[in-house]
Amino acid sequence: MKALTWHGKSDVRCEAVPDPKIQDGRDAIIKVTACAICGSDLHLFDGIMPTMEKGDVLGHETMGEVVEVGKDNAKLKVGDRVVVPFTIACGECFFCKNGYFSGCERSNPNAKQAEKLWGHSPAGLFGYSHMLGGFAGGQAEYMRVPYADVGPYKIPEGLTDEQVLFLSDIFPTGYMAADFCNLKGGETVAVWGCGPVGQFAIKSAFLLGAERVIAIDTVPERLTLATKSGAITLDFMKEDIYERIQELTQGRGADACIDAVGTEPETRASVDSVIDRIKVATFMGTDRPHVLRQAIQCCRNFGTVSIVGVYGGMLDNIPMGSAINRGLTFRMAQTPVQHYLPKLMERIEKGEIDPSFVITHRATLDDGPDLYKTFRAKKDGCIKVVMKPFG
Incomplete structure (x- = not known):
C-alpha cells in the first residue's frame, strides 16, 4: 500500500509499505478514506521528536471504513465508517476507567522509553515515535487499529468525512x-x-x-x-x-x-x-x-x-x-479524545459547528511530501491539509 513515511528532518516520502495485518483479537483494519497533516506532525518533520526511525508511517488524524475485524472485537463490523482517536486506549486500566484515556497504562509497549524522559508513560499514539509505541500512522491507504473495541467511533448517517475527520484530534484538543x-x-x-x-x-x-x-x-x-x-x-x-x-x-x-x-x-x-x-x-x-x-x-x-x-x-x-x-x-494534557468525542459528535449533528471550516487544501497521498513543506512554510494560505488516499 501507499503511505507517507519519515526519513529524517524535512524528509517525508510517499512510498510502498507492507499492508497492515490483524495482530490481536481486538484489532481492526480500516481502509482510510480521509486523513490530515497535523501541526504536531511538523515536530516530526522538523526532527525535534526523538526515537523516530526511517520508514515510520506518519499520521494520527484518520478515519475510514472497517475492512477486517479481530475475533475478539464485538463492537465493530466490516463496513462500519469510523473516526479513529489518535490516543490509543485499552478501556480497562485505572486511567481509562476514569476517563483519562490518554494516560492509558497498557497501550504503549515501549513505556520504559517514555518513563526515562517523563517519569511515567502516557498512552501509545499513532504515527508518533517509538517512544510512544512505534505504531504505524494513518497517512496511508490502510491502518491497523489496536484496541479497536475502545477507540474507533461509528459515524452517524448523513455526516461527511470532512465534518467528522477532525474528531480524531484537533477538534477535541481545541x-x-x-x-x-x-x-x-x-x-x-x-x-x-x-x-x-x-x-x-x-x-x-x-x-x-x-x-x-x-x-x-x-x-x-x-x-x-x-x-x-x-x-x-x-x-x-x-x-x-x-x-x-x-x-x-x-x-x-x-x-x-x-x-x-x-x-x-x-x-x-x-x-x-x-x-x-x-x-x-x-x-x-x-x-x-x-x-x-x-x-x-x-x-x-x-x-x-x-x-x-x-x-x-x-x-x-x-x-x-x-x-x-x-x-x-x-x-x-495530551487529549483523552475518547472522553470528548461523543459530546462533540452530538454538537456536529446538531449543526452547532461544522469542523470542515479549517480546510484549505485537499490532496492525495502523492501530494503529501510537498504539502508538508507548504504547511511548514505557511505558504499558499495553508491552514489545514486533508488527503484522500483513494481519491
Whole structure:
C-alpha cells in the first residue's frame, strides 16, 4: 500500500509499505478514506521528536471504513465508517476507567522509553515515535487499529468525512483547551496560535460561554479565519501583546489564556524566543516556551493557563514566581479524545459547528511530501491539509 513515511528532518516520502495485518483479537483494519497533516506532525518533520526511525508511517488524524475485524472485537463490523482517536486506549486500566484515556497504562509497549524522559508513560499514539509505541500512522491507504473495541467511533448517517475527520484530534484538543478554562459565561479568553487547534479553541470558547476571544498570531490567513469566528485578533509582529491585552481588559488581564502553539513559536516574536532558538540549536535546551511565558504574564490574578501546544522536554525561564504569587491555575494534557468525542459528535449533528471550516487544501497521498513543506512554510494560505488516499 501507499503511505507517507519519515526519513529524517524535512524528509517525508510517499512510498510502498507492507499492508497492515490483524495482530490481536481486538484489532481492526480500516481502509482510510480521509486523513490530515497535523501541526504536531511538523515536530516530526522538523526532527525535534526523538526515537523516530526511517520508514515510520506518519499520521494520527484518520478515519475510514472497517475492512477486517479481530475475533475478539464485538463492537465493530466490516463496513462500519469510523473516526479513529489518535490516543490509543485499552478501556480497562485505572486511567481509562476514569476517563483519562490518554494516560492509558497498557497501550504503549515501549513505556520504559517514555518513563526515562517523563517519569511515567502516557498512552501509545499513532504515527508518533517509538517512544510512544512505534505504531504505524494513518497517512496511508490502510491502518491497523489496536484496541479497536475502545477507540474507533461509528459515524452517524448523513455526516461527511470532512465534518467528522477532525474528531480524531484537533477538534477535541481545541475543545479541551477551552474546557480547561472553566468558563461560566462572560469571560475574556486569549488564544496564542491560530493554527487548526487554535481555531477550534476559539470556536469552543464561544460555545462554552466566553464573551470575548483574543486571538494572537501573525499569519494573515489565520487571523482572517479567527476574525470570521468572532475573535479580536492581534498580530504579535506588529503589537505588544501584553500591553494590548492589558488595554483590552482595563488592566486586569485575560480570565484565561490558551497556549495552542507549544515548542515551536515564531523565532522573530521576541528577544527571548531568539535566545530559546539558539539554546535548542546548541543543545542547551529542548523546548522554546516563549508563548507559555507570555500567557502567564497576560493572565489575570487567579486565572487559568490552559496548555495544549506540544512540549517535549524541559522548559527554561518559566515565570513561576508570577504564577504562584498571583494564584494561577495550570491545566494541560495530551487529549483523552475518547472522553470528548461523543459530546462533540452530538454538537456536529446538531449543526452547532461544522469542523470542515479549517480546510484549505485537499490532496492525495502523492501530494503529501510537498504539502508538508507548504504547511511548514505557511505558504499558499495553508491552514489545514486533508488527503484522500483513494481519491
